[in-house]
Amino acid sequence: MGRNLPATLLWLACLHVVGGAPSAWADEVTEAISAIRKLGGSVRSVGKEWEVDFHLRGRRLTDKDLAHVAILKDVAWLNVSRTRITSGGLVHLKRLEKLRWLHLEMTGIGDKGMEHVAGLPRLEYLNLYATKVTDKSLEKLASCKTLKRLFVWRTGVTDAGVARLRKRRAGIRIVKGLDLSKLASVFPTEVEKPKSRVPLKWVSVSSRDEAPLRSENGINCEILFENKSKRPVKLFWISYGKGELKFYARLAPGAIRKQNSYSKNAWLVTDDDDQPLGYFVVKPDDSRAVIPGSAP
Amino acid sequence: MSLTRSLVEDPYGFLRRTGVILLTASIFLGVVSRPASAADADPAEQRHWSYRPIVRPEVPPAAGGAWARNAVDLFVHRRLVREGIVPSPVAGRETLIRRVTLDLIGLPPTPREVMAFIKDKRPGAYQRVVDRLLASPHYGERWARPWLDVAHYADSDGYLTDQLRPVAWRFRHWVVEALNGDMPFDRFTIEQLAGDLLPEATIQQKIATGFLRQTLSNREGGADVEEFRVMQVKDRVATVGTVWLGSTVGCSACHDHKFDPITQREFYELYAFFNSADEVNIDAPLPGELGPYRDKRPEYDRRRRELIAPRSVEIEKLQRRWEQRLLEANANPGQDYRWDRRWEILGLIWRQGLGEGQLEGQEIVKLVPARRSQWQREQLFEYFLRFGADIDSKRFSELGLSQIKSGIDALNRELPRLSRAATVRETQNPRKSFFLNRGVYNDRGPVVRPDTPGFLPPIGKPLRRNRLALARWLVSRDNPLTARVIVNRAWQEFFGRGLVMTSEDFGIQGERPSHPDLLDWLAARFMDRGWSTKWLHRQIVCSAVYRQSSHVRPELRDRDPDNRLLARQSSLRLTAEAIRDSALAASGLLSRSLGGPSVRPPQSASTVMGGFGKSGWKVSERDGRYRRALYIFIKRATPFPQLATFDAPNARDSCTHRERSNTPLQALTLLNDPLFFEASRALAQRAVREIDGGTDKRIDHVFRICTARLPGDLERRELADSHRRLVAVLRRDPGAVAKLVPEKIEGLDPVEVGAWTGVCSVVLNLHEFITRD
Amino acid sequence: MTAEELLAIQGRRRFLRDGTCGIGTVALSGLLAEDGLVAGVTGESDTFLPREPHHAATARNVIFLNMSGGPSQLDLFDPKPRLQQLHRKPVPASFLAGLNDPVIKAGATVMATPRTFSRYGECGMEFSDRLPHLAGHADDLCMLRGMVTDTANHHPGQLLLNCGTPMFGHPSMGAWVSYGLGSESRNMPAFVVLTSYSKPASLVGPSLWTNGFLSSSYRGVAFRSKGEPILHLENPAGVSEMFQRVRVDTVRRLNALRLKQTRDHEISSRIASYELAYRMQAEAPDLLDFSDESAATLEMYGLNDETTRWYGTNCLLARRMIERGVRFVQLFHSDWDHHLDLDKLLKVDCRMTDRPAAALLTDLKQRGLLDDTLVVWGGEFGRTPMNEVRRGNSPGHQGRDHHPFGFTMLMAGGGVRGGQVVGGTDELGYHAVEDRVHIHDLQATILHCLGLDHTRLTYRHQGRDFRLTDVGGNVVEKVLA
Structure with missing residues (x-):
């Protein structure tokens, strides 16, 4: 019930401007939304699913706070980039069986707990840019059958690790970034092909x-x-x-x-x-x- | 065609709003031909509303009791009655005096003025306030600003080089004085467009033509000087079209107008009026300058002659050779790029850095020496001394011209200066005007003669078809546009919107007037009353419509969101200038001196570096920092950020209607800009010094200064609370107090001053403070 | 001061600042209601509530690289061998049949491109040698060669591109998007505008990022183009954080009281702009401080090169803003209005923008943000296949005139299928003949990617429902992934 309330109503509910007595389950969801918003996060409902952002104003988010997100369950899109979460918080993600899109970049996470991410049955997009993950995470992610895009620039992941994952899972587009030391060749200051004159x-x-x-x-x-x-x-x-x-x-x-x-x-x-x-x-x-x- | 007709017959514009989208789309696709040409039956009736003659409408009969105060009200009321809407009650006296004071002189009323008005129970109290304001010298300052917006006035050239124009302010000063003297608008027009052509033209009348000197100048090399001259003439035509005719004639420079009945040929016929005007600066001495100059001049002339005398014949010969070479280069471009360049430079940098007329040097060279004035001869000779050696460097040094140059330089330094002013004058080297194919400056079509557009009444048979004839035609009783356009822009200043919302476009694409009869009545009366701007302003501010409360009426929110029916006043955010001026006035920092050269108040270091270089922005001395914003130096490429943040227009094109935006950058400016914080501090000192005793009394005083009213109980409590908190914050932080109140003031507790600085800054940040209700 | 008071102040300070009490602009109505200030005042406060999109979005953010003035598609994107054959010859009459636009006149001669085209990427997309870096992203880009617009004048054309109508006073795309999706929970404005130019007589002005008849909170916030992008981020000397918070709080509470008295909705926008300003004071220094960027990144954007520094800075700022929740960033570069000296001037603008724009794509891509972000490159119209001679016939000084009947734009990122060319022009590049995409179609597609149905994103004003796409617009399915 609560989930199908228009976002506006839910929003008002969480501000205690209007009251009401929805079911206990709806109460729980309403409370979770309220808690997320208090943390500076934003929640939008899209169809029957949720999209949750913390990267805008909720960057003080810590591991235990992710429990509120877990209560929503049907979260399709979650962005916790640039927050304070670490590997310990990943355990809360395992309930999010509908999660397709996950931004973890620029957080303190490492390899620990990656199996919870790898176990997400519908995950398509995973951003690990500028985290402490290594090839070990990639090994765990190999079991994630739905994964299509993976971002591991500026992590401990090696070329060899990427190659191994590619071998096992050819369908994943893995972005490890450019080798910036070779920038000059990618961005020549003036591209002039010699002409025959x-x-x-x-x-x-x-x-x-x-x-x-x-x-x-x-x-x-x-x-x-x-x-x-x-x-x-x-x-x-x-x-x-x-x-x-x-x-x-x-x-x-x-x-x-x-x-x-x-x-x-x-x-x-x-x-x-x-x-x-x-x-x-x-x-x-x-x-x-x-x-x-x-x-x- | 029925769509077109309904458009013409729809007086209120709703249909236009809904139908025009389709219509414009179809025009773009070429489906519908120009709607204005839909004349098939009675041509006068079919003509676009704004092109019909102005016939003074009957004033509607008085009805509806005592609400109406003058004719303006009767027109508005008739419409309201038809809609079944009652007008809003009159605004409270505090609101009213603040409104009319800000609208007429651009400054907030002082507490004393507010109290006097509240206490004045005799009839005519409001009229007396209006009279006082209309007579104030600050009236001209307030009303100069919108005029300078349309003239796109600035103190620099624009473009990359963006050289300064140190004498541009003379035109600004002329405008302020003309407005203060209530110069009839027809004369105001004629002097600005053709003051130089009036018989026995005075220096003031010539200064008025500074209006035409507000075009951008490019002094960068490599450009074709003729190309930029043509661009300037086009800009003058476009500006005159916008300012007087409410028409986007500028579009017609390259092709026939897509919507309005003005052809490309007609554009160049208008162009021809201005094509013969040359930029020249003139001596325009300020009081006290002429005497000392005249005393020294004979001696100067004698010594100057002595310097040259021994070799004057040879020198003149060499100078003629140099001139001949330049003229050859002009006649045969491409022959010798070096002399091409010298010719170009002569045009570009003539008396560089002094804001002199562009191309003036070239025009002098083109003139046979006998026709040159003494000033022209002297200036050209001095230019020759600086740049002429290339003609024959050997001969140049044989004749000792470098020594002569330093001799003349020394003499010039001793001669008392006469202030100069930027003007235009009819060219001494007549040039033809051409139809320019697609607007390209050197793609000349047939020769065109000056004429006015065919959709307006003919110019008649003046002695000469020159700018003077054009200016007179613009303000002739038969011209259907000028009075309507001017009256509408005045209305816009008092209500936020014109009776025609598109104050820049009275053409086919423009909005239709909300109250056509009122517009025409005001326009007709304006002309009948001798084009008196003060009459017009008084008529508007004394109306009951103007005096209504601006409170939003929820029941009208959907019916009339833009307040087109005028069932209330509108709350309007103040202009950039008024916000700055109000803060300075409230704090007591404002310098109320009138006129003079532009001033340079402090601005951020990065702006100075970006636009002026390390030492390019010499901050004005004390008084100059606190002058009214009207006087702040306007550099086209680097606008003053404080004003730009509050929507002061860039001075590139004519601006007839400013934006009123609301951005976080404005909040940052009011909170943190050093000027506004300084104003808070000064206001705090004023409050602490002027009011002995309780917090509440001081709050009341500050509130009265800033908003003309007293705070409500809740408001007072909030401010008192903030004062208490700020005192607590500062007691714990002496370091902050020292920064906050850098100068110790005898007998004042710095913590108190610091806390009051915070409280005052709160009031200066209120929406109400930067709004006139 | 008692400990209680201190806590109250600190609480308030954190209140908006850090979100520990969880309320920002989004909660304004609630905040005011909580304070007992605006009971009974409704309406405008809904401005800030988050809204549901109409369908699942494929992009969360938009970076619109607005190339003002009309870049020449024939010298950048749309190779036409016929131009070389017809060079200096009149335009064949067949192309001009039925045309009645005063701007486009017959009689002009055809102008071949002085540039060389090559194929790039696995998809083999053709680019001229003027945009070598952008061409490197061929496989990410969807090239729309069949763009058409309604007008060949700059300002109406730009208004159409940005506001959906050639007339003044209608909301811009960024304002519509902020309105459509809400401007919740942000420390930065939802819609930011950055400008750069090669010629100072810039064609760009605030009518292109106006809120029109929408609330003024939706207006684009234009950062300064030179010097500090935002002035006055620092408190005045001696003003501590606590002092500032007391000021801002009191201003808000008094403004709210005034709102209750006058019901002037502009006051709620003013309140919101103060809250945003206060949060920007905390957030913007972090946004503007590039010290956390690696030297390689700075080099990639061209910040170490005078030519590219300006646009590169804007591009880097755009990425950093996207990361911080700015939903719509518009970078205006002007101007591409190359009536004469086209080859030379085109080079100037290409060199200023090509490398930074490509770096932006690269950077977004390697950070995984290109999948969330829609990037659009293009101007209000294209340029004629004909020569426009403005300064004699000397070599290299020719240019091209404005051309609305067929030109090119680029899209990349969230929801767009890269590596494909959609649409095409006739053999002269005069008319779009295949998969024509009108400006309204482009707008419908951008909104679609953001989860908005352009026919449902409406606003009632003066008795009529207005929308960005006026009465037109079809989502271009071929563009979508």
Whole structure:
């Protein structure tokens, strides 16, 4: 009966704002809910089951307090992460036969009492992140037939332990976290795949007049300019239409620059005094434009 | 179409609420064409309500006994009678004086003012309070704020560089004075939009055009200066549209308006009025500045001439070469990026750091030298001395220009300064206005000429189609929008909501007025009474509607949750500024001096570091720390957190309606912000010093100061209880007392002051304190 | 002071602080009733009661990575080889037939993407090289390529995405969720907003996290974007815990008396915000103190890199808030409005956000929290397949305009089946043609994952039942695990 009361009513009941005389069993449940809420926990009813949270405001929760949760029995979801419980509290979980989702992360639990967890007949999700569990717990959990997801990052669990469990129970997704020492390879600061680039032809000139009059339209592509000469050079795009020179960059000796461009565009290279040295005409592909070392 | 029609005929907006969801959805899907074009029968009747001419409605006959006090009430009452609702009783005198004082001057009434009002049993007591408040110089300070919100006033440029605008405050001061002098709103409009174009324009009239200088400026390199100039002009058009026309014309910069009958072409016709206005700063001496300046000026001129005289011809030649090179770069962009950049910089950083007009330098260079004013010549020459060496560095040093520069710098340091002000003026280098395709600044379509939108009455045949003509048109008797929009925003300040809830949008998408006749009556009378803002405010605050109690009536909760029928007043959380000002006023810390440059009260170190750098926020001296919030320096990129927490708008766009949020961050501010705690301490000292004797008497005094009323028995008991507990807490903790009351005060027990600091802070944290009921 | 008094004060202090007496915001009505203060005042106090969801939830929390301004799907998520072929050519007329939107005009030319697309993960989901880190989570992500919205203007579009209607004044998604599930038992607000930007003329404002016509307790609490996220967490000098508790208690009791007098429900919200503020004083320093995070974690979020630090901090805060019971965290990043210089500016915003967002997924995953938490990535609309030329034709300066007819969003986490692409656009990327998902469908799906039926989550206002999804919305079953 009590279980089917709307949560609001139960809630009011536990504040003693409304009275009433439900059955003794309902009394017991009502009292348990009241106790959980006094501990800062929250209880929601979902269909015929309960969801219980302590991680929000109930982090002073200790082992014996879990007895209140055990009274509710039909708990499907329990979050006691970041609370003060230890292995000793796990014994209270064994009555929760409908429990599917269990957050134990960041608590003081270890391997002791894990058999109570492993014995839960419907457990699908188990979070043991940042606890003291080791491979011993994993051995016990192997008997949990329903388990699908297991989180053991920052615990005493070893790769070998995970491998053994995987062998016995292939259906479990086990997350042991990333090896953070290898982070650099997982998160490279700049992922750039080497591209195959066609070379552009360097045409050496000594005046603007020798270079193309203007750029033509083409398709988008990328040029990699490389200054292999021994002095700085300047890079000008020859515009469409009037063929004006638009300054883009100054490349130090040895510098490279990636430049977005279009095929049939023309790029003029000069020295620091704007004296033309040569030009490139872009091909319809990603390309490489090398300013040669022998440039005058 | 029937849906559209019902929308037009639905005076109260319920249908709109329910139907509009479908309607807007279908508009988005292109199913329904623009509803406003549904004109098929009588065009005047079919027109959207706010575009119809304002015809003064008949005042409903007096009925329902003595409740009504003026015409406003008769309109509201007629509606209430129809709904079968009786108005709320008049609010108690304490509530009333607090309400009207906060609404008219933005400060709480003093206990003496409260007592005087309570004791004044003669007829007209309330009117006398209203008269006193309307005559108070703080009235202008209170009412400047919403106007500065719509103008989006600030003391910095915005964007990344966010340079300061040290003379921006001159416009703020102009607004305060205009409001205090009850400048007729039509003149108020004309001076702000076109003061410079008035015949024999005074400096004050030019300062008024500072309204148009509240656009953001980008002084960062790499941007096309023309792009940002166009953006500023667009912002001016959008702001004028919002502020006077209650229309979202800004949408039309890129395409025809989706809902309202304004086309993209019409947007650029409005744009053309403003496209010829250039940003310039002018000398606007403050009292006492002109005399010393005039005394020194002849001597300055002589010595300056002497400095240049020996080589003036050659110098001028070189400067012309430099100017020519800049002009070439402007005419042929892309030819030489270095000179492109120099041209750009001339526009961006002209008299950098002084809040001067952007692009002013470029405009001077474009001007033939003969047409340049003396000021322009001097400033350009000084700029040339700083940045012109690139034209020919050899020649530059031969002519000794660096020495001349330091000579002039020294002279400038000696010359007494004249304060300046940010204004606009008609450009000296006329430019055409274009239809900009999709709003893109350099994608020019056909040339457009200044004109007003076709859905409003025509501008007629003014001598010149310039800003002045536009401003006059905005406040002409035929313009159906301006008076309605202005009256509605005033109403919004007094009731929390306008008669049109969407005070920023009187267009097709906006809400319809709850009391259309009342809105039109107020608008018509407002104009008839010479656009007197004080008349309008008096009319509203003297009505019985305004004076009602704000207590929520449970029986109306479902029928009228938003209090649209006005069967009561509304409790409104105070604005950010009023909360700060009230705490300062209650504590006695408030500095009531008027006007002047912006002040910098202390703020958290992290805010200062983030927005200003280590030494960028020089905290004002004593008086400046306790000025009214109106005067706090507004840096666009780094708003003052205390005000931002209480919903002060950012100064990016025009804000016609502030939010009134309620967050835990506000609680943290009132509890822990050093300013509010300091106010508690000052109030405590005041209470302990001013009231000899019992706890209860002191509590009553503090409560009266903060809420205008006396506490009830339960309230008094709670406060006395907290006092007792705080004394107990502090007796055991002398260390805390020393921190709590850092300065010993002769004859006062620090524990008492500390405990009263706590009690006073409780009262300053009450919902009632930050609310006007 | 007698021992009894001291105990009373301490009791009170713990009362809300530590929950030993078990009452927080949730118990406000009870608390007030207990004090004999609000007998007879009902209604608003129900605000804080926990509510039953409509069905079992697959997610308890939402982190919405709101990418304001309209990220370009064609340069990030939706490769279209046809664009390369039609580059600089006019849009084929067939795509524009029947369109009557003033924002989208014919005559523009097609723009190929300058980016390279590759397949990632076991599922082979395609991403461009601009989001290499997020792409690493391909197998966790559900990519919705058939998103559509109603409007091509920023603010209406953002309002639609956040509040379910392009109009002002309606509650935002976070407010609806807090309303739907109650904001019980928390030391932190149920709905928190964090912002970051690459351009200071930010497109983001409080209308996007408003409570609308719901109680103002449901409004999103915006932390400061620079400097300390929350100011004034510390008591003023000399104010001890006991002193503070007396202050806060007295404020509450007096406000409650006032509530009884005036029946102004805003006062109950004010009372709640004071209680929450008081608890935040205890909880927030722990939230904001990253010293318990490992160096590797900080590095993963990019906190040691100037480019990623801002967004990385926000992402890390989001995870820490989820752990502490914040139900809805919204991270606004603005802006992605790349009308010009798209390739360059896209790179800026991608570099600011890609790595932190991916780190957030990784971190949630390894802590087992991704199974409880729904993560959404996306903006108010996408961008056109056509080129928008705003600054001459010089190379690399092109951008794209706003595009509502087909764009991409990402979902991951609680209840979402990762490693799949749902929906698609035509060969030009112009129209969503397959499994179109309207913004209202997305909202219905998010609510569904939280255990809420979007048609039943309603609020009566001015005589009408309003809901987040207006009159639309279908749960996108394909997305669900």
